[in-house]
Amino acid sequence: xxxxxxxxxxxxxTAMLSAGPVGAQRSAPMPWQQDPFPSRYKAPPPxxxxxxxxxxxxxxxxxxDGGDVLIRGGKIVAVGKSLANPGVREVDAAGRWVxxxxxxxxxxxxxxxxxxTAIDRxxxxxxxxxxxxxxxxxxxxxxxxxDMGFDRALSNGVTTIQxxxxxxxxxxxxxxxxxxxxxxxxxxxxxxGGVQGFKMxxxxxxxxxxxxxxxxxxxxxQGVVSYMRQQFIDAQRYKRQVEQARAGAGAMPPxxxxxxxxxxxLSGDVRVNLHCYRAGDIAGAxxxxxxFGFRIGAIHHATEAYKIPGLxxxxxxxxxxxxxxxxxxxxxxxAVRAEAPMLEQAGVCVMMHxxxxxxxxxxxxxxxxxxxxxxxIGIDIxxxxxxKWTTSNPAKLLGMxxxxxxxxxxxxxxxxxxxxxxxxxYSRADLVLIDGAIAxxxxxxxxxxxxDFELGRGGARP
Amino acid sequence: xxxxxxxxxxxxxxxxAAETIAVTHAEAWTMEGDQPVRDATILIExxxxxxxxxxxxxxxGARVIDARGKPVTPGFVNAATQIGLVEVAGSPDTSDTSSxxxxxxxxxxxxxxxxxxxxxxxxxxxxxxxxxxYPAPSRHAPFNGEAAFARLRDGVDILDTANVGVYTVIxxxxxxxxxxxAVQWTALRKALEEARRANAAPPVAEDGKGKKDRxxxxxxxxPGGGRGAGEDPIxxxxxxxxxxxxxxxxxxxxxxxxALANDFGIHVIVVGGTxxxxxxxxxxxxxxxxxxxxxxxxxxxFDQLGARQDNAALLAKAGVRVAVGQAGGPxxxxxxxxxxxxxxAGIAVxxxxxxxxxxxxxxxxxxxxxxxxxxxxxxxxDADLVVWDGDPLEPSTNAVSxxxxxxxxxxxxxxxxxxxxxxxxx
Numbered sequence: 051x052x053x054x055x056x057x058x059x060x061x062x063x064t065a066m067l068s069a070g071p072v073g074a075q076r077s078a079p080m081p082w083q084q085d086p087f088p089s090r091y092k093a094p095p096p097x098x099x100x101x102x103x104x105x106x107x108x109x110x111x112x113x114x115d116g117g118d119v120l121i122r123g124g125k126i127v128a129v130g131k132s133l134a135n136p137g138v139r140e141v142d143a144a145g146r147w148v149x150x151x152x153x154x155x156x157x158x159x160x161x162x163x164x165x166x167t168a169i170d171r172x173x174x175x176x177x178x179x180x181x182x183x184x185x186x187x188x189x190x191x192x193x194x195x196x197d198m199g200f201d202r203a204l205s206n207g208v209t210t211i212q213x214x215x216x217x218x219x220x221x222x223x224x225x226x227x228x229x230x231x232x233x234x235x236x237x238x239x240x241x242x243g244g245v246q247g248f249k250m251x252x253x254x255x256x257x258x259x260x261x262x263x264x265x266x267x268x269x270x271x272q273g274v275v276s277y278m279r280q281q282f283i284d285a286q287r288y289k290r291q292v293e294q295a296r297a298g299a300g301a302m303p304p305x306x307x308x309x310x311x312x313x314x315x316l317s318g319d320v321r322v323n324l325h326c327y328r329a330g331d332i333a334g335a336x337x338x339x340x341x342f343g344f345r346i347g348a349i350h351h352a353t354e355a356y357k358i359p360g361l362x363x364x365x366x367x368x369x370x371x372x373x374x375x376x377x378x379x380x381x382x383x384x385a386v387r388a389e390a391p392m393l394e395q396a397g398v399c400v401m402m403h404x405x406x407x408x409x410x411x412x413x414x415x416x417x418x419x420x421x422x423x424x425x426x427i428g429i430d431i432x433x434x435x436x437x438k439w440t441t442s443n444p445a446k447l448l449g450m451x452x453x454x455x456x457x458x459x460x461x462x463x464x465x466x467x468x469x470x471x472x473x474x475x476y477s478r479a480d481l482v483l484i485d486g487a488i489a490x491x492x493x494x495x496x497x498x499x500x501x502d503f504e505l506g507r508g509g510a511r512p
Numbered sequence: 513x514x515x516x517x518x519x520x521x522x523x524x525x526x527x528x529a530a531e532t533i534a535v536t537h538a539e540a541w542t543m544e545g546d547q548p549v550r551d552a553t554i555l556i557e558x559x560x561x562x563x564x565x566x567x568x569x570x571x572x573g574a575r576v577i578d579a580r581g582k583p584v585t586p587g588f589v590n591a592a593t594q595i596g597l598v599e600v601a602g603s604p605d606t607s608d609t610s611s612x613x614x615x616x617x618x619x620x621x622x623x624x625x626x627x628x629x630x631x632x633x634x635x636x637x638x639x640x641x642x643x644x645x646y647p648a649p650s651r652h653a654p655f656n657g658e659a660a661f662a663r664l665r666d667g668v669d670i671l672d673t674a675n676v677g678v679y680t681v682i683x684x685x686x687x688x689x690x691x692x693x694a695v696q697w698t699a700l701r702k703a704l705e706e707a708r709r710a711n712a713a714p715p716v717a718e719d720g721k722g723k724k725d726r727x728x729x730x731x732x733x734x735p736g737g738g739r740g741a742g743e744d745p746i747x748x749x750x751x752x753x754x755x756x757x758x759x760x761x762x763x764x765x766x767x768x769x770x771a772l773a774n775d776f777g778i779h780v781i782v783v784g785g786t787x788x789x790x791x792x793x794x795x796x797x798x799x800x801x802x803x804x805x806x807x808x809x810x811x812x813x814f815d816q817l818g819a820r821q822d823n824a825a826l827l828a829k830a831g832v833r834v835a836v837g838q839a840g841g842p843x844x845x846x847x848x849x850x851x852x853x854x855x856x857a858g859i860a861v862x863x864x865x866x867x868x869x870x871x872x873x874x875x876x877x878x879x880x881x882x883x884x885x886x887x888x889x890x891x892x893x894d895a896d897l898v899v900w901d902g903d904p905l906e907p908s909t910n911a912v913s914x915x916x917x918x919x920x921x922x923x924x925x926x927x928x929x930x931x932x933x934x935x936x937x938x
Binding site: 379411425 | 807817859907927
């Protein structure tokens with residue numbers, strides 16, 4: 051074992067100790083605060099370095115031309131001009147750009163695993179569709195860590211991914227946040243320190259499923275909304291019973307995994323990511339959140355959020371949007387490419403999201419398209435604000451905005467060195483660091499991650 | 513009153529049709545050489561390019577479009593898309609992409625083209641002036657039907673040329689109809705053999721139309737008449753009049769496609785061609801062109817395990833003519849037939865395709881591959897061109913003027929109108 055390795059282990063141990071006392075002081079966690087599938091992620095040994103002379107976008111609106119970033123022990127130590135080198139590897143980044151790692155809050159990697167086969171069409175792991183209420187499911191229990199989508203995302207600068215269940219059920223289950231690193235199971239990829247996410251869906255997807263012969267579930271928008279309210283009412287009762295029993299004032303109800311998850315939404319421990327397109331659907335869902343006293347983290351797809359920015363702003367709900375997915379379904383007719391700049395202008399927390407292993411590789415390009423469309427209607431958002439849409443705003447949704455998504459001292463060093471402007475189609479991720487360790491180096495692609503699936507298949511690699 | 517209004521509309525419309533346009537201060541990519549003409553004046557008259565001259569004079573009376581030193585290119589051409597056939601993909605009753613007719617699967621997409629589609633106006637706003645429209649799989653695999661070229665002029669009539677090629681699919685899309693691709697290739701070869709025999713037979717005197725008869729088309733008799741999809745047009749393939757497009761992805765199939773081109777001496781196009789880079793030399797030797805999506809670096813199915821974003825660069829280097837089509841996968845290929853194409857060409861450049869080759873892959877090459885000419889700004893060419901506010905392969909660039917057949921077209925899409933309506937919403 052090298053000295054470097056020992057130092058790293060010591061550091062991890064320190065980090066664990068420092069997390070310990072806080073947890074110990076709290077009373078035993080409520081059932082909806084518990085994680086039956088704990089992370090086994092360990093940051094690799096750090097690659098300390100000083101990136102010199104780059105154009106830096108810090109992720110929260112700041113830009114430094116000809117700036118430096120010092121990375122040590124897995125953290126960002128300093129960001130500024132003419133930083134002194136304390137004796138670490140120096141990387142000439144002149145002409146190149148540095149940003150926080152890209153965060154994709156809407157992925158189905160590991161469950162929508164390419165290549166698809168007839169087996170996937172028969173029974174997909176994207177959604178549990180036996181019931182409109184799959185609140186008890188944890189998508190991580192389906193994730194295939196060998197999905198090469200993780201490798202493609204990483205080599206394009208993505209450092210954090212939220213894997214959501216699909217939008218067929220109304221209550222679709224818990225999400226998982228991962229780092230796109232090679233590992234035998236999802237739990238060696240699972241990021242810590244975020245808020246537990248949850249997926250819900252409104253509109254065409256759940257109602258169309260319900261309307262199909264032999265399927266359970268509502269068949270109309272009004273049916274979907276009423277179904278949601280009834281589940282929240284049931285969960286309110288369940289949550290009260292559990293809390294009273296904990297306080298010694300009544301019997302503990304039989305454990306119900308669905309109600310438990312929804313109780314977590316009501317308590318604020320579980321954060322809703324709501325798939326929703328039309329303005330009316332979004333407004334209706336925000337009313338439900340108000341009625342039951344919780345905050346929806348983000349509306350996903352949010353095709354018509356640009357028509358009602360005030361409602362999202364007042365609710366403190368973000369919008370996770372595409373640049374240019376539109377038209378393919380009825381509720382996506384009114385999509386506009388300029389939605390992100392319009393929402394930004396209106397003061398709504400907005401971010402790009404992918405829903406696709408292809409588009410997830412180019413979230414900054416999605417931002418570039420959105421910004422170009424904004425200019426067509428007189429809204430001009432500069433790069434230092436555009437970068438929020440792929441870094442600090444998604445970090446906020448995941449509850450990780452004190453850890454990732456920003457280049458500032460103390461943050462985890464999830465950092466990308468781009469060959470040029472990250473909003474240019476010609477720019478490539480030259481170096482991708484996760485927790486201050488090189489996870490992708492374009493100058494040595496042979497050392498890059500290759501999933502077990504790809505290994506040794508005749509057609510795959512030269 | 514209504515008549516008065518339409519007279520005014522006519523008065524406004526007519527001069528536009530006849531007017532002389534001068535695009536000035538252009539970085540004009542004529543596609544003749546590998547470099548643009550700087551500070552060019554491009555003169556357009558009667559729907560044609562009249563001259564492209566550095567610092568050229570502007571004739572009196574010409575309407576001037578100042579390009580402000582920005583790129584001006586031939587109108588981009590999507591080598592494979594289905595705009596004009598699709599509206600709401602999730603609702604099949606708004607889609608005309610495929611034939612469901614068991615008796616007469618012959619399917620000519622040109623009869624379904626809808627220039628009023630919102631997909632068409634957005635593609636035009638993104639700088640597309642022509643597009644190859646292809647049919648989806650039919651019930652008579654491996655034949656899909658007959659492809660057509662659309663020209664994205666204003667209005668409902670966007671047909672440029674019908675029956676520009678026979679479109680087939682081998683592998684995904686044909687599997688559920690015929691089973692093994694061995695059977696698919698056999699079916700295709702059998703149809704080609706029959707067409708070759710029919711072409712070789714002494715011509716039956718029929719209205720004295722000569723060669724036209726061999727290309728098929730309306731031959732009398734009841735509609736359908738029992739012919740199979742592509743059955744008559746495939747005689748045109750054998751005669752060398754039109755290409756045979758084979759949508760296929762796997763290396764083994766791509767080599768089969770090249771062998772087919774050699775065995776029958778016909779013009780074959782591979783569409784998709786995910787693993788074409790592995791057979792680049794064979795394709796070059798058989799003069800088989802490839803229409804591909806440069807974004808693909810993940811296999812959608814097992815036929816695409818060799819997906820690489822430098823596919824275009826490797827093929828071009830080996831001497832294979834490439835064009836961009838079906839760019840961006842199932843949604844973007846149709847809904848963003850312009851932006852997806854440009855993004856794809858940009859990705860090809862980022863992965864080693866020389867810039868000017870990428871421009872050719874979205875202008876000259878798609879037309880040449882489908883047996884058409886044009887896609888340039890040379891004197892005498894059709895005046896289809898786009899004035900950009902930056903590098904057209906950058907998704908952050910907007911088209912500021914799109915000229916089709918010498919007329920400046922509307923580039924305010926429905927999306928622009930919605931965005932303008934709500935831009936001050938707070």
